[in-house]
Amino acid sequence: MSATFLGMPGNFPKNAAKAVQDSQLRYNLRKATHTIRGKRANVVGELPDWQELRAAGKAIKDHTLRNLDRYLVQLEAAVTRAGGTVHWARDAAEANAIVAGLVKATGETEVVKVKSMATQEIELNQALAAQGITAYETDLAELIVQLGDDFPSHILVPAIHRNRSEIREIFLEKMPKVPPNLTDDPPALAEAARLHLRERFLKSKVAISGANFMIAETGTLVVLESEGNGRMCLTLPETLISVVGIEKLLPSWRDLEVFLQLLPRSSTGERMNPYTSMWTGAVEGQDFHLVLLDNGRTDVLADEVGRQALRCIRCSACLNVCPVYERAGGHAYGSVYPGPIGAILTPQLRGMSSDLDASLPYASSLCGACYEVCPVAIDIPEVLVDLRAKAPHAAAERAGMKVAGWILNDHQRLARAQRAASRLRGLVPKRLPGPMSAWTDTRDIPEIPEESFRDWWERNERA
Amino acid sequence: MRVALFITCVNDTLFPGTGKAVVSLLRRLGCDVDFPAAQTCCGQMHVNTGYREEGVRLARHFTEVFAGYDAVVAPSGSCAAMVREQYPKLARPGSKGAAAIAEVVPKVYELSEFLLDVLKVDDVGAYFPHRVTYHPTCHSLRGLHLGDRPTRLLRNVRGLELVPLPGAEECCGFGGTFAVKNPAVSAAMGADKTRNILDTGAEVLCAADNSCLMHIGGTLSRQKTGVRTMHLAEILASTEENQ
Numbered sequence: 007m008s009a010t011f012l013g014m015p016g017n018f019p020k021n022a023a024k025a026v027q028d029s030q031l032r033y034n035l036r037k038a039t040h041t042i043r044g045k046r047a048n049v050v051g052e053l054p055d056w057q058e059l060r061a062a063g064k065a066i067k068d069h070t071l072r073n074l075d076r077y078l079v080q081l082e083a084a085v086t087r088a089g090g091t092v093h094w095a096r097d098a099a100e101a102n103a104i105v106a107g108l109v110k111a112t113g114e115t116e117v118v119k120v121k122s123m124a125t126q127e128i129e130l131n132q133a134l135a136a137q138g139i140t141a142y143e144t145d146l147a148e149l150i151v152q153l154g155d156d157f158p159s160h161i162l163v164p165a166i167h168r169n170r171s172e173i174r175e176i177f178l179e180k181m182p183k184v185p186p187n188l189t190d191d192p193p194a195l196a197e198a199a200r201l202h203l204r205e206r207f208l209k210s211k212v213a214i215s216g217a218n219f220m221i222a223e224t225g226t227l228v229v230l231e232s233e234g235n236g237r238m239c240l241t242l243p244e245t246l247i248s249v250v251g252i253e254k255l256l257p258s259w260r261d262l263e264v265f266l267q268l269l270p271r272s273s274t275g276e277r278m279n280p281y282t283s284m285w286t287g288a289v290e291g292q293d294f295h296l297v298l299l300d301n302g303r304t305d306v307l308a309d310e311v312g313r314q315a316l317r318c319i320r321c322s323a324c325l326n327v328c329p330v331y332e333r334a335g336g337h338a339y340g341s342v343y344p345g346p347i348g349a350i351l352t353p354q355l356r357g358m359s360s361d362l363d364a365s366l367p368y369a370s371s372l373c374g375a376c377y378e379v380c381p382v383a384i385d386i387p388e389v390l391v392d393l394r395a396k397a398p399h400a401a402a403e404r405a406g407m408k409v410a411g412w413i414l415n416d417h418q419r420l421a422r423a424q425r426a427a428s429r430l431r432g433l434v435p436k437r438l439p440g441p442m443s444a445w446t447d448t449r450d451i452p453e454i455p456e457e458s459f460r461d462w463w464e465r466n467e468r469a
Numbered sequence: 470m471r472v473a474l475f476i477t478c479v480n481d482t483l484f485p486g487t488g489k490a491v492v493s494l495l496r497r498l499g500c501d502v503d504f505p506a507a508q509t510c511c512g513q514m515h516v517n518t519g520y521r522e523e524g525v526r527l528a529r530h531f532t533e534v535f536a537g538y539d540a541v542v543a544p545s546g547s548c549a550a551m552v553r554e555q556y557p558k559l560a561r562p563g564s565k566g567a568a569a570i571a572e573v574v575p576k577v578y579e580l581s582e583f584l585l586d587v588l589k590v591d592d593v594g595a596y597f598p599h600r601v602t603y604h605p606t607c608h609s610l611r612g613l614h615l616g617d618r619p620t621r622l623l624r625n626v627r628g629l630e631l632v633p634l635p636g637a638e639e640c641c642g643f644g645g646t647f648a649v650k651n652p653a654v655s656a657a658m659g660a661d662k663t664r665n666i667l668d669t670g671a672e673v674l675c676a677a678d679n680s681c682l683m684h685i686g687g688t689l690s691r692q693k694t695g696v697r698t699m700h701l702a703e704i705l706a707s708t709e710e711n712q
Contacts, residue, residue: 018651019650019651019652019653019654022651022653022654023652023653023654026653026654026656026657032657329639329640329642329658330651330654330658333654333657333658334654367519368646368647368650368651369651370644370647371607371640371642371643371644371645371647371655371658372517372607372644372645372647373607373611373639373640373644374607374608374610374611374612375607375611375638375639375640377611378611388558391516391517391519391555394517394518394519395519395520395521396519397519399519399520403518404520407515407518407520407523408523410514410515410523411515411520411523411526411527414478414509414510414512414527415509415523415526415527415530416509417506417507417508417509420478420481420482420509420510424481424482427482441649442649444648444649444650444652445648445649445652445687447652447656448652448656448659448660448687448688448691449656449659449684449687449688449690449691450686450687450690450691451687452483452484452683452686452687454482454483455483455484455485455486457485458481458482458485459476459480459481459485459488459489459504460476460481460504460506462485462488462489463488463492463504463506464506467504
């Protein structure tokens with residue numbers, strides 16, 4: 007059973023400070039993110055109309071979100087017409103209860119899972135366990151995370167923080183039939199996982215999936231993946247339950263064209279992903295349920311600036327270019343959505359009442375690299391700044407910023423403050439006390455000049 | 470042309486040399502420059518830290534001070550980006566503030582933009598016989614899209630050897646209050662940036678933002694590397710006579 011993010015202690019700066027100390031983690035992250043970054047840049051560079059595609063992706067998503075009510079009803083009708091059953095879940099508790107009820111009705115106590123961050127978001131595995139149902143992750147990286155009793159740390163590569171010798175150890179310890187002479191050679195590891203999973207797929211009668219896209223006009227669900235595990239999950243079991251966030255909708259089949267180009271290029275750096283599976287309603291001999299998950303999404307939709315986060319297609323391009331993610335790692339964000347997109351999505355979905363969630367909008371240097379690569383042009387820095395205005399502020403910081411604002415609002419006050427600093431310049435210690443020690447622990451402070459520019463100008467120009 | 474200098478509060482207070490360099494550079498190029506004394510700060514620190522109200526007040530002050538000039542030149546990519554990118558989002562559409570912002574914002578230039586786009590000069594007649602590497606800074610690069618403007622200017626400086634900086638487009642880790650709110654990550658980013666700078670063998674690191682240079686320079690100085698940091702304006706203001 008993989009660990010849960012709920013109630014994770016600490017805050018981003020503390021979590022990140024610990025991660026920065028882990029040189030193996032930093033090496034793993036740097037290597038992986040820089041590799042994907044390079045691949046993405048190459049395949050994006052091949053398309054002369056990338057910016058037009060990006061604008062189209064943004065426009066389609068914005069249009070859908072503006073008319074979400076209408077398209078969701080259309081989707082429900084289409085799925086029902088095709089023999090599926092649609093369930094509406096306001097929050098995590100409702101969604102988990104619906105899924106647990108559906109699994110129980112089949113009489114099964116084991117389910118296989120694939121491609122579902124939404125179920126990670128609502129802690130479905132834990133909720134099922136409480137009802138005596140065991141959920142097995144089948145995505146290779148998710149499997150590594152689950153067997154390691156760990157948290158996912160990346161959207162696309164949940165086990166990005168693990169290297170292959172760690173994975174070998176996890177397999178040896180947790181996979182029942184793994185050969186004891188297993189090496190840490192990637193093909194050997196993949197083969198071990200394949201054998202382990204094959205048995206699961208053939209035994210399982212119930213599967214739980216997510217979806218990358220849902221098409222309103224036809225009621226079709228779409229999953230893009232690399233390993234083929236998704237297709238096994240989607241086709242073999244007798245009951246398929248898909249848990250999907252309501253924002254994953256596209257109006258028509260035609261719109262998919264844009265996203266089938268944007269997503270693989272942005273995520274894995276491939277022109278096309280190896281497996282694209284689409285299903286509409288229930289196929290013969292299979293029972294299909296779609297659980298439409300809100301869990302805070304309509305609140306996000308109500309926010310004029312923040313709503314653009316719902317355009318996200320979970321490609322993880324923003325993680326792979328983020329200098330903060332690269333050093334802090336995914337766990338520091340305390341959510342299934344790490345990196346820049348997590349820093350804006352998580353506090354919007356969960357609110358900012360915990361220390362961790364209130365610290366997330368500050369988990370960025372606002373360098374803008376995330377906005378530049380986002381395939382649906384989410385202005386992540388803009389949302390971060392907007393969330394910072396809504397985040398709770400410590401009393402001391404608020405007081406300090408008020409004083410600074412008061413001084414800066416009048417040039418005579420500013421000039422007096424500059425002259426006072428100049429007079430005291432000899433007294434400034436090399437290591438500063440209080441919060442400013444965060445600066446002087448690793449950097450020298452600049453020398454305060456004898457005379458400010460404005461006083462120099464006054465002396466030279468007005469004399 | 471009535472050119473107003475927006476020296477920025479960080480430069481004014483901590484790096485007056487940059488302001489003086491801008492004055493001598495622009496006068497050398499024949500500009501009539503003025504420093505409106507009532508100017509203070511663009512409000513970036515307040516807005517980006519979540520103190521919008523104070524930020525809006527400072528933005529209003531900025532538009533009052535700089536109304537009526539033909540051009541406003543700032544030796545800071547970050548502050549110019551604040552005015553150009555963020556000001557229009559601070560006022561209600563149709564309000565008086567929005568009109569004031571729409572009036573002033575298009576006249577605000579970062580120094581290299583002003584030199585190349587307005588004065589149409591790419592050789593400012595500078596002399597600086599040193600090995601220099603250039604860090605483009607995030608807001609200059611992705612906010613203002615300065616592109617190769619600063620390096621075009623540097624390439625025309627006599628005696629200057631410009632060496633490329635590995636990983637130049639990556640953030641140095643300053644990020645305003647980010648440096649104190651997330652000190653561990655900021656320091657790790659700064660350490661990687663300084664390692665790249667040392668790899669170039671440059672004597673001087675140049676950028677168009679003193680706040681980033683304060684962070685990188687503070688790290689270089691703590692590590693006793695001997696590499697100097699200089700604002701773009703200071704290099705461009707250097708001549709054979711003042712060497």
